[in-house]
Amino acid sequence: xxxxxxxxxxxxxxxxxxxxxxxxxxxxxxxxxxxxxxxxxxxxxxxxxxxxxxxxxxxxxxxxxxxxxxxxxxxxxxxxxxxxxxxxxxxxxxxxxxxxxxxxxxxxxxxxxxxxxxxxxxxxxxxxxxxxxxxxxxxxxxxxxxxxxxxxxxxxxxxxxxxxxxxxxxxxxxxxxxxxxxxxxxxxxxxxxxxxxxxxxxxxxxxxxxxxxxxxxxxxxxxxxxxxxxxxxxxxxxxxxxxxxxxxxxxxxxxxxxxxxxxxxxxxxxxxxxxxxxxxxxxxxxxxxxxxxxxxxxxxxxxxxxxxxxxxxxxxxxxxxxxxxxxxxxxxxxxxxxxxxxxxxxxxxxxxxxxxxxxxxxxxxxxxxxxxxxxxxxxxxxxxxxxxxxxxxxxxxxxxxxxxxxx
Numbered sequence: 325x326x327x328x329x330x331x332x333x334x335x336x337x338x339x340x341x342x343x344x345x346x347x348x349x350x351x352x353x354x355x356x357x358x359x360x361x362x363x364x365x366x367x368x369x370x371x372x373x374x375x376x377x378x379x380x381x382x383x384x385x386x387x388x389x390x391x392x393x394x395x396x397x398x399x400x401x402x403x404x405x406x407x408x409x410x411x412x413x414x415x416x417x418x419x420x421x422x423x424x425x426x427x428x429x430x431x432x433x434x435x436x437x438x439x440x441x442x443x444x445x446x447x448x449x450x451x452x453x454x455x456x457x458x459x460x461x462x463x464x465x466x467x468x469x470x471x472x473x474x475x476x477x478x479x480x481x482x483x484x485x486x487x488x489x490x491x492x493x494x495x496x497x498x499x500x501x502x503x504x505x506x507x508x509x510x511x512x513x514x515x516x517x518x519x520x521x522x523x524x525x526x527x528x529x530x531x532x533x534x535x536x537x538x539x540x541x542x543x544x545x546x547x548x549x550x551x552x553x554x555x556x557x558x559x560x561x562x563x564x565x566x567x568x569x570x571x572x573x574x575x576x577x578x579x580x581x582x583x584x585x586x587x588x589x590x591x592x593x594x595x596x597x598x599x600x601x602x603x604x605x606x607x608x609x610x611x612x613x614x615x616x617x618x619x620x621x622x623x624x625x626x627x628x629x630x631x632x633x634x635x636x637x638x639x640x641x642x643x644x645x646x647x648x649x650x651x652x653x654x655x656x657x658x659x660x661x662x663x664x665x666x667x668x669x670x671x672x673x674x675x676x677x678x679x680x681x682x683x684x685x686x687x688x689x690x691x692x693x694x695x696x697x698x699x700x701x702x703x704x705x706x707x708x709x710x711x712x713x714x715x716x717x718x719x720x721x722x723x724x725x726x727x728x729x730x731x
Contacts, residue, residue, distance in 0.1 A: 326353020327691045331518065334417050335359065335397065336425040336432070338366040340470070340500055341454050341534065343393040344507030346424055349514065350396030351684040351693050357420070357709055358394065358700065359413055362401040362731035365702040366390060376676040384675045386699065391679055394699035395671065400710070401703030401731030408729035410435040415714050418446050421527075422514055426454040429464050439529045449527040450517045452510050458533035468534055470500035477502065477538030482545055485560045492558070506537040567613040567620060568592075571650060572628040579633050581624070582646040586610060591643045596627045671698035703731040 331354040335346040343358075343366070350356040360366055372387035400416075403409040414437060417423055423442070425432060432438050439451040453459060456468025474480050474496045484495030513530045521527060539546070545556045548564055556564055561580070563569035568589075571580050583589050586609055590602040601607050601623065606616045613620055628636065633649060640647045651659065657668055666683060673679045679698050686693060710716040710730070724730045 325691060326351070326693055327688070328515070328518075329353040331355070331422065332420045333357065333422040333424065334413070334420040336413070336423065336427070336437075337454065338426065339368055340393060340503035341506040341510070342424050342426040343368075344504055345452070345454075345510035345514070346397065347393050347395060348508065348511040348684070349422070351686075351695070352515075353691070353694075354422075356397040357416060357705075357713075358397040358399050359404075359416075360399055360401050360702055362403050362703065362728075365399070365401065366394070368393070369702065376673065376679045378675055379677050384673075385701070386673070386676065386679070391681065391699045395681055396696055397700055398705035398709055399700035399703055400706045402706075403729055404435050404437070406727060406729045408724055408727050410437065412710070412714070412724070412729065413437060414442070416709075417442055417449065419713055421448070421518065422450045422452065424452045424454070424510065424514075428467070429453075429455055429459055443527070443529075447526055448521060450514055450521065450530065451527065452514055452530040452532065454506060454510060454532045454534075456534045458536060459531045463535075470502045470534070471496050473502045473534045473538050477535050478542055478545075479538060482542075482556050482558055482564075484558045486558050489560075494558070502534050502538045505541050506532055506534050509537055509540075562617075562621075565614065566610060567617045568624045570621070572625050574628050574633045574636055575631055577633040578650045579628060579636050580648050580650055581628070581640075582648070584646060588645050589613070592624075592640065592645045595639050595643050595645065596624075598623070598627060669695055671695055673698040674701055674704070706730055 328349060331349070333346055333349050333354050333356045335342065335356050335358040337343055337346065338360070346356050346358070358366075364370065368390040369385065369387055371389040373383070374388045375383040376386045376388070376391060378384055402412055404413060413435070417437065430438070433441065439453070442449055442451065455464070456473065457463040457466060474483075475494065479501070480494035480496055483497060485492040487493060510530070510532050513532065517528055517530065544565060548554075548556050561571040566584060569582050569584070571578050581592070583592055589607070589610075593599050593602040601620070605612065607613050607620055637647060637649065649655070656662055669681045669683045670678045671681060681695070681698075683695065684693050707721060710721060716724070721730065
């Protein structure tokens with residue numbers, strides 16, 4: 325029984341930020357009803373290859389992208405553009421605790437499904453809108469996607485090699501981190517609003533913007549600018565405030581060295597046979613190492629090139645110096661610690677037999693997360709939900725299908 329058992333969520337979002345939030349809520353025990361267009365559903369269903377495969381090795385209709393962010397949900401295929409479809413969704417909203425949407429600003433008002441349309445009849449509803457730029461301001465009506473927000477929001481200015489180095493220039497992160505972080509902020513905001521509602525009895529409106537989120541989680545890099553007035557620059561894998569803290573080549577590969585304090589630096593120096601560096605006032609403290617980064621980093625790099633990655637990992641781990649290999653994703657899933665933690669899961673699926681997934685990293689001592697169902701097929705639960713929640717029998721559903729309101 326997850327901690328959100330008994331909470332019902334109506335998911336009118338698609339692609340990543342909204343679905344990531346509602347998948348997190350589903351993992352925590354909420355019942356999530358995902359509303360999808362009858363003609364294709366969530367865009368990410370077609371964002372492949374790769375697709376999940378059936379027992380015969382044939383592609384199914386479920387892309388890996390879609391499968392990554394929709395487990396634990398029920399799919400109801402409804403056409404909001406029909407009056408009947410809009411009314412069905414309104415009726416479902418009246419029976420839900422939470423509604424999540426990422427339409428264009430004001431996009432649901434034409435269907436009578438804006439917060440202002442629902443709050444009078446359902447004052448306890450928590451309504452979360454996710455958009456590129458927020459519900460107000462000069463850019464509110466503009467579309468926006470993760471990659472452009474990574475650029476506009478400053479992340480690409482600090483990601484990648486310096487311009488002067490070969491291959492230098494702005495880089496986006498390898499996953500859509502703006503969408504993912506917005507989804508996590510949404511899940512946090514929703515759970516906080518649910519907690520507040522226990523006392524007030526009132527729902528509320530949550531306005532989340534990708535751009536606000538991107539800026540909000542630049543963390544120390546924000547403060548580096550606000551305190552110094554100088555915009556941080558791209559430094560590759562190096563850390564702006566800690567040295568040495570970056571990837572280094574070894575004799576046969578690479579190693580990520582993550583030295584966080586002076587004691588760890590002294591330990592690294594002892595392992596490397598360079599105790600003189602720890603005794604040097606230019607390198608003895610982190611502040612001094614940051615100030616003399618250009619002198620120290622080549623010395624550390626030269627030392628690390630002398631031995632293999634495996635040798636360094638063994639020696640540095642024994643000395644409690646933080647470091648790690650730079651794995652590809654296949655190697656990550658083979659890491660003994662990842663295997664021990666059971667991060668890979670497999671869920672039964674109607675056409676693929678089973679589909680793999682990655683478990684939620686939260687581990688509760690009592691209210692353990694249960695992975696109940698795989699990401700649903702398009703419209704897999706239309707009949708079930710409409711009958712159970714709205715009392716619509718076979719004849720009523722047949723008429724809705726004939727009207728094109730449901731699939």
